Amino acid sequence: MINTAAIGQFSAAFRKDFSELMRWRRDVRSFQDTPVDAAALARCLDAFKLAPSVSLTQPWRLVEIKSEGARKTVIENFKSFNASALSGADGETAQGFATQKLKGLEVAPVQYAVFSDGAATEGHVLDLSSIPQVLDYSVAAAIMQFWLALRVEGIGMGWVSRFDPAQLQADLDIAQSWKLVGYLCIGYPTADSTEPDLQTRGYETRAPELELLAR
Template identity: 45%
Template structure:
């Protein structure tokens, strides 16, 4: 029998620091990410929990320069439309000043999909909550994110986009649904405080306001 590991106070403190330094990165250096680190990140993601052990995550690595530019232009357009739709002019101006992605400079781009009909898992646990498949893929993304950060590598989640457009560009099976477009690389200036908080967009609020009892 394998003995259970002991996570001592030093480990717990280090883990807390990892969570605090896991930031959504938008400013990347162009330094390549070692393949060994990428492989380790994928291995870590595969350890994420999944409903019925379905492991529905599917990773598409985008290596085509033309496709990179196409996606960057699409996100720029979607961002401009989102800013124009904001009713408050001051907030819209602040939005336009934000850097919302690193698609052009991040050395690694990953599109992460959820297989909506995986053979693995045989449907266990999701008969009444099919969305648990997507939750599983999000857990894999978060696990990959932590595995990246512990190696000094940053991740940026690009969410201002049309999922159907991105999916069509990547030519994946029809049963796959886009969950995330990620920029991965070394941050220009690592920070423990979220960039949106540093730029005055939104501060982190107290967790006490989000805990309820019934």
């Protein structure tokens, strides 16, 4: 029997599984405090090596936030940036978002600050005059691939973006040419769902159909 995957073809069963994978991927806000399997995490990190990037610049830079001091810095940054939401002054929705994400930052066993390196263009033929954000988009595309890879391993990820990025960069001693794209909380979820958490909580609704325009 031919191994179709070896020649870049995928079976109907795989297509079905892949569709299920996308359905079950979630932005995870609630984590078990169980350590993440190191071999599984290493397999997932390979997603970055395989990701697309403009001019193959591979501009993603990952910083694992491991030490107690670095974790504290991140949490303080998040708290001060989201102070009004966390103090209850920002409306129920914003409070809900901020409180849940704070819990993720406090519990998630693995955390990465992911940056886009503006200096990654050096040595590449690249014209940024058309869409200057292409490096950042490349990093976001790689994160998406990583997110799916994690889910295959039963690991969840929550994407946090509400920080003071300049402060975070200074506190973590990050190179000037790097720009924060996302802060990722990673661990085993306390629950799985096919529905976005914000939808389950009644804040938002996923559009049932893709609106596709034609010209």
